[in-house]
Amino acid sequence: MGVRATVMGAGAWGTAFAMILATAGNEVTLWARRPEIAEGINNTGCNPDYLTGTHLPGVTATADPDAALTGAEVVVLAVPAQQLRANLAGWTMPAEAIVVSLAKGIEVGTLQTMGQVVHEHGILRDRITVVSGPNLADEIAARQPATTVVAGWDRAVAEQVGAVCRTPWFRPYTSIDVIGCEIAGATKNAIALAVGMGMGRGFGANSMASLITRGLAESTRLGESLGADPHTFAGLAGMGDLVATCMSPLSRNRSFGEHLGRGLSVAEATTASRGVAEGVRSSTSILALAHRQDVEMPIVERVVQVLAGELSPDEAIRTLMARETKPER
Ligand SMILES: NC(=O)c1ccc[n+]([C@@H]2O[C@H](COP(=O)([O-])OP(=O)(O)OC[C@H]3O[C@@H](n4cnc5c(N)ncnc54)[C@H](O)[C@@H]3O)[C@@H](O)[C@H]2O)c1
Numbered sequence: 001m002g003v004r005a006t007v008m009g010a011g012a013w014g015t016a017f018a019m020i021l022a023t024a025g026n027e028v029t030l031w032a033r034r035p036e037i038a039e040g041i042n043n044t045g046c047n048p049d050y051l052t053g054t055h056l057p058g059v060t061a062t063a064d065p066d067a068a069l070t071g072a073e074v075v076v077l078a079v080p081a082q083q084l085r086a087n088l089a090g091w092t093m094p095a096e097a098i099v100v101s102l103a104k105g106i107e108v109g110t111l112q113t114m115g116q117v118v119h120e121h122g123i124l125r126d127r128i129t130v131v132s133g134p135n136l137a138d139e140i141a142a143r144q145p146a147t148t149v150v151a152g153w154d155r156a157v158a159e160q161v162g163a164v165c166r167t168p169w170f171r172p173y174t175s176i177d178v179i180g181c182e183i184a185g186a187t188k189n190a191i192a193l194a195v196g197m198g199m200g201r202g203f204g205a206n207s208m209a210s211l212i213t214r215g216l217a218e219s220t221r222l223g224e225s226l227g228a229d230p231h232t233f234a235g236l237a238g239m240g241d242l243v244a245t246c247m248s249p250l251s252r253n254r255s256f257g258e259h260l261g262r263g264l265s266v267a268e269a270t271t272a273s274r275g276v277a278e279g280v281r282s283s284t285s286i287l288a289l290a291h292r293q294d295v296e297m298p299i300v301e302r303v304v305q306v307l308a309g310e311l312s313p314d315e316a317i318r319t320l321m322a323r324e325t326k327p328e329r
């Protein structure tokens, strides 16, 4: 028996998630900011801008947020991290709905995770869940097998969301480590920028593996300082997502880093990007959060310096390699 589910945001992941929910037997409404996107979906059954060849049977689109939200039992938030708070302020959330956050980022200024932003908007913590894992939207849209983590403060609610978005090719696990999944999801984008820069400089698997492994170490440190379970970082929302993002040419964050490594400016890399590369804005807030928590994040620090034009990718790599020798852990 399905639920009435609404996805707020018709970018790549919002569109793919709407398809998952419809395939799982739910009644699905997809809110698009631009009316022409909603019209395109309703007229052709495909999103004209994102995942363009993907059919969305059972998905009804609208550009009216009130129409989208009225009566929804599950509300999925799929707008970019830095835009979530402003969007929430303009929406009337259904009183009893379960809220699912898809965005992977840390808010600039407040240094809050998306779950914290949603909670601050007045949603009870027990009704908030986040979905995070190795989930490149293009592969999900192509119905390739994938797993994910649904994390919630209330395990039963996480299980409910897991059941609602389970399909033969999309297998959700559950967790109660919301902060761990959110920190893992946000930081992997910053690490993918670093990996991309290395690839753009022409480096191979050794460099990539070094950045992934040490990147995971610094993400785990930050997560633990905020009360996360370190095991989360070894799981799908941690290592799983980091590997998928850093290995795949489909990743916007890795691609953005590759552009920088090849000598493009941040503005040029932004123009070349196929969608939002969350790490570009969130790297700064992740580093600020690390400073607040007194946690060392040398890779993220170099990424921030490259994005700010203070270091070239070569200088970033050279200074990372010049750090003092120390025990691995
Ligand atoms: N694409 C993926 O493979 C993927 C997978 C997992 C998680 N995510 C995360 O999901 C979130 C959304 O990513 P996406 O891939 O759908 O992004 P996207 O770049 O494909 O689309 C962004 C969507 O947000 C809309 N948007 C932009 N500015 C907005 C604003 N001010 N208000 C409302 N809507 C606005 C755009 O119109 C578009 O519909 C990000 O945090 C991303 O990290 C993405």
Ligand SMILES: O=P(O)(O)OC[C@H](O)CO
Pocket: 104, 133, 134, 135, 136, 137, 189, 192, 241, 244, 245, 250, 251, 252, 253, 254, 276, 277, 278
């Ligand atoms: O394309 P990216 O870099 O935003 O990564 C997409 C997903 O987060 C991968 O799980």
